[in-house]
Amino acid sequence: GADGAVVGHAGELHPAVTAALELPARAVELELDLDAVVAAAPHAVRAAPVPSYPVAKEDLALVAPAQVPAEDLRLAVLAGVRGAGLGALVEDVRLFDVYTGAQVPAGHRSLAFALRLRAPDRTLTAAETAALREAALAGAAHLGAVLRS
Structure with missing residues (x-):
């Protein structure tokens, strides 16, 4: 977060885990606390609506x-x-x-x-x-x- 708080973890999975789950040999895992990320945002993010008509x-x-x-x-x-x-x-x-x-x-x-x-x-x-x-x-x-x- 903005104050240095940890909002998640990421790392490469052990080869035994990737083999057991039939994942690629080199795979990563990510855990993210979205509530903490949103709380750390300086302002609300507004997304534009998806257009109804084609470009x-x-x-x-x-x-x-x-x-x-x-x-x-x-x-x-x-x-x-x-x-x-x-x-x-x-x-x-x-x-x-x-x-x-x-x-x-x-x-x-x-x-x-x-x-x-x-x-x-x-x-x-x-x-x-x-x-x-x-x-x-x-x-x-x-x-x-x-x-x-």
Whole structure:
């Protein structure tokens, strides 16, 4: 706990115990006093409710001038979506790949972003997802980025 009190124990089980219980040869055991852990927490932990509607995933590979920081491009994508009044539908925009090579013009790089889109009250339609994608591309265009072909 926060005051140094022991809230549990962990350790590797003896080989005779693992053999008798038909466990892997090297297994561990953990005993935790959850009441003590909760009591030591500085504040109550609130979990977000599990969404009722599915996420729509959209990947965008953008070719941008090499000097444009990835975070600036990510923020431009978000700004485009927000500017179209669709910002509430974006859960996350995350960079997952950066590529420079033969298929990208000199002085440029390809940055791939994963968009997580969700409405709290319905499943997004294909038209809504397409509108979000176009708004994201419009935002990226402000930094000279285009969709990689």
